[in-house]
Amino acid sequence: MENILKHFPQKAKEVEVENKKFFAKLKKKPPKHLDSLMQELHEEEFKRTDCLTCANCCKTTGPLFTDKDVERISKHFRMKPQQFIETYLRIDEDKDYVLQSVPCTFLGADNYCSIYNVRPKACREFPHTDRKKFQQISNLTMKNVEICPAAFNIVEEMKRLLNK
Ligand code: SF4
Numbered sequence: 001m002e003n004i005l006k007h008f009p010q011k012a013k014e015v016e017v018e019n020k021k022f023f024a025k026l027k028k029k030p031p032k033h034l035d036s037l038m039q040e041l042h043e044e045e046f047k048r049t050d051c052l053t054c055a056n057c058c059k060t061t062g063p064l065f066t067d068k069d070v071e072r073i074s075k076h077f078r079m080k081p082q083q084f085i086e087t088y089l090r091i092d093e094d095k096d097y098v099l100q101s102v103p104c105t106f107l108g109a110d111n112y113c114s115i116y117n118v119r120p121k122a123c124r125e126f127p128h129t130d131r132k133k134f135q136q137i138s139n140l141t142m143k144n145v146e147i148c149p150a151a152f153n154i155v156e157e158m159k160r161l162l163n164k
C-alpha cells in the first residue's frame with residue numbers, strides 16, 4: 001500500500017479530465033440501476049482493501065464533526081462538548097467543525113482509530129461510494145479519488161462498466 005500511496009496523487013491527476021467528463025455525463029443521465037451498481041462495486045472493492053495498511057483519509061484530510069458527533073465523542077472522553085471543541089476542533093470556512101490539524105489526533109501509529117466505536121459519521125461513511133444517488137456527490141468524489149485508492153478503483157470500474 002505504501003508504494004501505491006506514493007504514486008497515487010500523480011495517478012489521480014492523470015484521470016482528472018476524464019473523470020470530470022464522466023461525472024458530467026452521469027449527472028445528466030444517471031442509469032436506473034446506479035444505486036445497486038454502487039452498492040456492488042463498493043462491497044467488492046472493500047473486500048479487497050485493507051484500510052489498516054492505508055489510513056490515507058485519516059492522515060491527509062479530516063472529517064466534519066456534526067453536533068451529534070461532538071456530543072457522542074465528548075461523552076466518550078467525559079468532557080463537556082465545549083471543552084472537546086476547544087481542545088480538538090476549529091471552525092472552517094464553511095462554518096463546520098473540523099480537526100485543528102491532520103493527521104487526525106485520534107489516529108494511532110498502527111493506523112487504528114482510537115475512537116473507532118464513536119467516530120464521526122463522516123468517517124463511518126467515507127468514501128461515500130455506496131451512497132444512494134451517487135451522481136449527486138460527483139464533486140466530492142472527484143476530491144476523494146485523489147486521496148482514497150479504494151474510491152479511485154471504484155470510479156475506474158464504474159467508467160469501465162458504464163462507458164461501454
Ligand atoms: S477509506 Fe480509502 S483512504 Fe481511507 S483507509 Fe480506506 S482505502 Fe485508505
Ligand code: SF4
Nearest residue numbers: 058104106107113123
Ligand atoms: S476519527 Fe478515526 S476514522 Fe476519523 S479521521 Fe480520525 S482516526 Fe480516522
